[in-house]
Amino acid sequence: DTAVSQTPKYLVTQMGNDKSIKCEQNLGHDTMYWYKQDSKKFLKIMFSYNNKELIINETVPNRFSPKSPDKAHLNLHINSLELGDSAVYFCASSQLWGGNTEAFFGQGTRLTVV
Amino acid sequence: AQTVTQSQPEMSVQEAETVTLSCTYDTSENNYYLFWYKQPPSRQMILVIRQEAYKQQNATENRFSVNFQKAAKSFSLKISDSQLGDTAMYFCAFMKLETSGSRLTFGEGTQLTVNP
Numbered sequence: 001d002t003a004v005s006q007t008p009k010y011l012v013t014q015m016g017n018d019k020s021i022k023c024e025q026n027l028g029h030d031t032m033y034w035y036k037q038d039s040k041k042f043l044k045i046m047f048s049y050n051n052k053e054l055i056i057n058e059t060v061p062n063r064f065s066p067k068s069p070d071k072a073h074l075n076l077h078i079n080s081l082e083l084g085d086s087a088v089y090f091c092a093s094s095q096l097w098g099g100n101t102e103a104f105f106g107q108g109t110r111l112t113v114v
Numbered sequence: 115a116q117t118v119t120q121s122q123p124e125m126s127v128q129e130a131e132t133v134t135l136s137c138t139y140d141t142s143e144n145n146y147y148l149f150w151y152k153q154p155p156s157r158q159m160i161l162v163i164r165q166e167a168y169k170q171q172n173a174t175e176n177r178f179s180v181n182f183q184k185a186a187k188s189f190s191l192k193i194s195d196s197q198l199g200d201t202a203m204y205f206c207a208f209m210k211l212e213t214s215g216s217r218l219t220f221g222e223g224t225q226l227t228v229n230p
Contacts, residue, residue, distance in 0.1 A: 031216070033217070033218075035218075040222075041153075041203055041222075041223050042220070042222060042223070043205065043218075043220040044220075045217045045218065045219075048215050048216070048217060050215075055214070055215035056215035056217060058217075088157065090159060092159075092218075094216075096211055096216050097211070100164070101147050101164075101209060101211065101216075102149065102161050102164055103149075103161075103218055104161075105151075105158065105159035105160075107156075107157060107158050108157045108158070108159075110157075
């Protein structure tokens with residue numbers, strides 16, 4: 001069973017469109033994240049949720065809106081896509097409190113905006 | 115804010131040899147966690163090894179071991195008996211537990227190539 005799964009794996013779309021990436025974890029973790037990996041492979045946090053509550057919102061344009069319907073799911077919706085949004089987006093989860101803190105990552109979604 | 119620096123953008127090693135990847139970090143905290151993640155061409159982020167700052171003993175996982183120097187803020191990764199499957203981008207990462215939100219802060223990565 002996949003621990004952290006995100007869909008889709010690849011997403012090609014036109015500028016101006018709205019798209020969503022879904023993420024689910026079956027590890028029972030209390031914290032979920034979205035990270036962005038740019039073309040130079042640099043990884044930076046975008047959002048963090050703890051028990052469905054937004055904890056970190058890291059200077060991300062408000063076109064990006066995360067939604068956590070429950071502890072096991074964290075989805076990312078992006079409005080009015082721009083060329084600069086092209087990147088790989090990773091979902092991750094961890095058990096921070098009372099756990100060993102390590103983050104488990106999904107397989108990534110490569111978003112290409114044309 | 116914490117920063118993580120990996121000064122070697124690329125490294126290569128012959129199969130079966132040993133290689134060490136460097137990582138330094140900057141923090142004023144005393145309790146934190148350090149990680150090495152591996153990202154092969156498949157893009158999957160895989161945890162290689164984890165170190166708690168309060169533990170003096172260096173972490174080891176089979177062929178992977180770290181040299182954690184807390185005073186020097188250095189956290190290098192040693193890969194022994196390198197295998198072709200070790201070819202990947204390696205990221206060093208720092209995390210501190212905090213109620214305001216814990217995050218992984220990554221270094222820029224080191225692309226390791228293992229040659230046959």
